[in-house]
Amino acid sequence: MRSQTSYLATMAYNSFSPTVFVFLIFLVCLLSYSVTEARLIPAMYVFGDSLVDAGNNNYLKYSFAKANFPHNGIDFPTKKPTGRFCNGKNAADLIAEKMGLPTIPPYLSMSSKSNKSSAQFLNGVNFASAASKILNDIDPQYPFSIPLEKQVDYYLAVHKDLVQGLGVSRAQNHLSKSMFLITTGNNDIYNYFDSLSNSTQQQYVSSLVHVFKEQVKRLYGYGARKFSITGVGVIGCTPSERNEQADRKCDEDVNRLAIKYNQALVSMLKNLTSEFRGINYSYFDGYSVMLNFIQKPTIHGFSEVKAACCGLGKLNADAPCLPFATYCSNRSDHLFWDRTHPTEAAHRKLVDYILYGPLRYSFPVNVKKLVAI
Known part of the structure; x- marks a missing residue:
């Protein structure tokens, strides 16, 4: 300039x-x-699952959880699939946009470059991976997703490059003002029922929160100070879960476990500020906001909150959003794009709550206030 x-x-x-x-x-x-x-923050570093994946799984040879085919991306600026499980931009893209940042690229697209440098990491990196979980049960020889722990490992490599490029002091200043977005836990909740775990629900939730905290602690140890953390949503009410019920209602067992996890997560987060000096966070109660969308759809601009926009069969949930699937023309009216993921319109509404929401949904501060601290 x-x-x-x-x-x-x-x-x-x-x-x-x-x-x-x-x-x-x-x-x-x-x-x-x-x-x-x-530009409200120097950079944003993204961790999580398919809700915020920007295409990392495109680079995983053994992954079945990919969205690099039509009709995904039909409303993305390029009009092409990118690996995002959405018709357009997801929450991570939209938050970056609101923060004055360019679109945050997937880490594996950057690490694969032969001429990589620390400069490419200055705007931030997206480490999120579809099908990722908090608990690490991935075979390292045949990885089909990147668990949270491995995502943090990748961040540590980025941190090393930033320190080499900027120096210790400037790197620390850069990271302390940046935002660390974590959206995960959804697949762990599903996995509890799919794997027929021997743990009680309370034991399972406790293990999730323990591992989550350990990863936050690692990020803190390498410069992270501002966290935007999203709780698990009403995932028992996705088209996929409704499709498993004879009456097409929500799977309340899944929802109850999601609530238990969110409560334990909030309890853990409340102790962070006393345990880690200089740490600040914003927790987004995505469960309550999504429940509002489902219970009062017209108030929030939706006309369809049960069926997916893209898919096949009952509730468009018998199959994923594959190239031969059908898709709706009124995508902004739908809460769900496919069997489990929101439309861009839904992501935009959720992001508004994350950034500007009242204390009831975003606490102890919303993200707009978090980045100003």
Whole structure:
């Protein structure tokens, strides 16, 4: 911006009167200030599952959880599938947009480059992976997703590059002002019922929260200070879960376990600030907000909250959003894009609550206030 400003100043001086010259310089400075001010954080580092995956699984040879085919991405700016389980942008994309950042790229797309440098990590990195869980039960020889622990391992590699490129002090300053977004736990809740776990629900929830905390502790140890953490939503009411019920109602067993996990997560988070100096967080109660969407759809701009937009069969949930599936034309009216994932319209509404929501849904502060701390 400095060289551009100097160039414009020279042109103005040679072409216009002193009065016009002064005005143009003021205008250029004002524009420069506005661009700088629009960027609320230096970077955003994203961890989680398919709700925020930007295409990492495209690079996993053994992954079955991929969305790099139509009709995914039909409303993305490129109109092409990117690996996002959505018709357009997901929550991570939209939060980055609101923070004044460019779209945050998937880590595996960056690490595979031969000419990589620390500069490519300065805007942030997306480590999220579809089918990822908090608990690590992945065979390292045949990884089909990136569990939370491995995502944090990847971040530690990025941290090393940032320190080498910026120096310790500048890297720490950069990371302390950046935001760390974590959206995970959904697949762990499903897995409890699918795997017929021998643990009680309370034991299972406790193990999830323990591992979650350990990963937050690792991130904190390597510079993270501001966290945006999303609780598990009403995942018993996805088209996929409804489709398993004879009456097409929500699976309340799944929902009750999600509530138990969220309560334990909130309890753990409340102790973070006393345990880790300088840490701040914003917790988003996605469960309550999604439940509002489902119970009062028209108030929130939805006309369909049970069936998926893209799929086949009952509730469009007999099959995933595959190239031969059908899809709705009124995507902004649907809560769900496919069997388990929200539409871009739903992501946008959720992000508004994450950023600007009242204390009831985003606490102890919303993200807009978090980044200002």
